[in-house]
Amino acid sequence: MSRTVLVTGFEPFGGRDVNASWEAVRRLEQLWDGPERLVVACLPVAFAAAPERLGALLAALTPDLVVCVGEAGGRQVVSLERVALNLVDARNPDNAGSAPVDVPVVAGGPTAYLSTLPVKACAAAVRATGVPAEVSHSAGTFVCNATSYALLHALAGSGTRAGFVHVPAIWEGGADRTGGAAEDAGRVARALAAVVRTALDVAADVGGSAGTLD
Numbered sequence: 001m002s003r004t005v006l007v008t009g010f011e012p013f014g015g016r017d018v019n020a021s022w023e024a025v026r027r028l029e030q031l032w033d034g035p036e037r038l039v040v041a042c043l044p045v046a047f048a049a050a051p052e053r054l055g056a057l058l059a060a061l062t063p064d065l066v067v068c069v070g071e072a073g074g075r076q077v078v079s080l081e082r083v084a085l086n087l088v089d090a091r092n093p094d095n096a097g098s099a100p101v102d103v104p105v106v107a108g109g110p111t112a113y114l115s116t117l118p119v120k121a122c123a124a125a126v127r128a129t130g131v132p133a134e135v136s137h138s139a140g141t142f143v144c145n146a147t148s149y150a151l152l153h154a155l156a157g158s159g160t161r162a163g164f165v166h167v168p169a170i171w172e173g174g175a176d177r178t179g180g181a182a183e184d185a186g187r188v189a190r191a192l193a194a195v196v197r198t199a200l201d202v203a204a205d206v207g208g209s210a211g212t213l214d
Contacts, residue, residue: 010070055150067162088101
């Protein structure tokens with residue numbers, strides 16, 4: 001029986017018309033050639049609704065691998081998130097108008113979870129596609145981190161691999177932009193395909209440090 005992979009992106013946020021994560025995930029769906037079954041879904045940018053929607057997908061699909069993807073406006077590389085904190089500290093309201101401060105994602109849950117993806121191997125696989133990548137140790141304290149934490153909490157002890165990936169907000173433009181929106185989304189989609197393939201095929205993460213000095 002073929003394995004099932006769930007990959008999610010997010011709806012637009014902050015007055016934008018698109019969200020880079022969902023555009024890349026949509027293109028991943030178009031280029032995916034299996035043999036695993038790939039299911040994609042768009043999550044709301046909302047502290048309550050995103051984990052609720054994700055939980056419903058997990059229950060309906062019982063996937064073998066889950067990769068949630070979000071947009072990070074201040075980053076220029078694909079970031080494999082290693083840590084999810086049990087903390088919400090919203091600087092801005094979500095799309096539902098909620099802006100919790102200093103509250104847990106899951107009351108009584110552990111302080112943090114580590115991704116169960118082979119994050120170093122995944123980052124190396126992304127770089128092999130020509131897209132810059134890193135292992136990140138902070139997913140922030142907004143909806144992306146909350147979704148990452150809720151995902152790992154829901155699957156803790158299940159054996160299902162899961163984790164979160166941040167991609168650049170490629171529609172913001174800037175001096176470092178080299179292509180149009182479709183080209184950028186296609187490059188990121190190929191990077192995400194490398195993450196999924198590596199997470200499916202690599203049993204143990206590669207060695208070497210992915211730590212930082214700051």
